[in-house]
Amino acid sequence: MSILNMPFKALSDPTRRKIIQMLKERDMTAGEIAEHFNMTKPSISHHLNILKQAELVIDERKGQNIYYSLNTTVFQEMVNWFFNITDKKGGSIGEED
Amino acid sequence: MSILNMPFKALSDPTRRKIIQMLKERDMTAGEIAEHFNMTKPSISHHLNILKQAELVIDERKGQNIYYSLNTTVFQEMVNWFFNITDKKGGSIGEED
DNA sequence: TAGATATTTAAATAATTATCTAAATATCTA
DNA sequence: TAGATATTTAGATAATTATTTAAATATCTA
Numbered sequence: 001m002s003i004l005n006m007p008f009k010a011l012s013d014p015t016r017r018k019i020i021q022m023l024k025e026r027d028m029t030a031g032e033i034a035e036h037f038n039m040t041k042p043s044i045s046h047h048l049n050i051l052k053q054a055e056l057v058i059d060e061r062k063g064q065n066i067y068y069s070l071n072t073t074v075f076q077e078m079v080n081w082f083f084n085i086t087d088k089k090g091g092s093i094g095e096e097d
Numbered sequence: 098m099s100i101l102n103m104p105f106k107a108l109s110d111p112t113r114r115k116i117i118q119m120l121k122e123r124d125m126t127a128g129e130i131a132e133h134f135n136m137t138k139p140s141i142s143h144h145l146n147i148l149k150q151a152e153l154v155i156d157e158r159k160g161q162n163i164y165y166s167l168n169t170t171v172f173q174e175m176v177n178w179f180f181n182i183t184d185k186k187g188g189s190i191g192e193e194d
Numbered sequence: 195t196a197g198a199t200a201t202t203t204a205a206a207t208a209a210t211t212a213t214c215t216a217a218a219t220a221t222c223t224a
Numbered sequence: 225t226a227g228a229t230a231t232t233t234a235g236a237t238a239a240t241t242a243t244t245t246a247a248a249t250a251t252c253t254a
Contacts, residue, residue: 008114009241012106012109013241034201041200042201042243042244043243046202046203048202064200079183082172084118086173112212126231127231139214140212142232143211144212145232158221158231161220
């Protein structure tokens with residue numbers, strides 16, 4: 001299975017895409033993120049975990065809070081996937097996904 | 098709900114991503130596509146339908162066959178979504194998703 | 195150390211999605 | 225028009241995913 005499978009699955013959920021866009025503006029704690037949704041904290045925690053497993057975000061504890069921030073590396077790889085589709089026939093060789 | 102929701106959901110499945118990559122190389126009939134998978138034709142038909150609803154592919158009947166081909170428009174919009182994430186803080190205004 | 199705050203983990207349930215078999219539709223050809 | 229081929233649609237089931245409540249863990253502070 002492609003390494004991009006988890007990130008693609010992670011971004012298929014609108015709540016998680018919104019979280020990503022919030023983190024684009026600034027790093028935030030789990031609690032701050034949860035405040036923006038009509039959803040319990042455990043649900044947001046679950047979504048954050050999926051984003052983390054997909055390596056789309058990084059978490060770091062600072063005291064009582066856990067800060068979440070974007071990890072742009074995998075986003076770059078996803079952009080490459082789309083480029084490969086959008087580009088003319090043939091494209092790069094050795095692509096996995 | 099964002100207009101990108103369906104395409105994101107559509108691309109979260111590895112079978113559908115593989116179909117997209119096959120169609121990048123050349124247009125194919127539903128039957129040709131199905132031959133590449135360990136899956137029944139109705140299952141592939143279901144996946145093609147999801148890709149079609151997401152406007153990632155176009156279908157056109159030619160005689161007994163139905164040819165599928167890429168519709169790159171939505172891919173472009175998805176690339177823009179990723180650019181917006183990858184770019185520096187702020188980014189373009191008026192983004193919906 | 196006890197209590198308060200922040201967050202996650204666990205367990206259950208509801209909702210969504212993928213897959214199959216069987217049947218239907220559309221087209222071609224003899 | 226009857227039979228063959230290509231594909232989809234319908235209906236059922238299994239698997240996955242999202243969500244909730246309740247409980248657990250980690251950290252801070254009085």
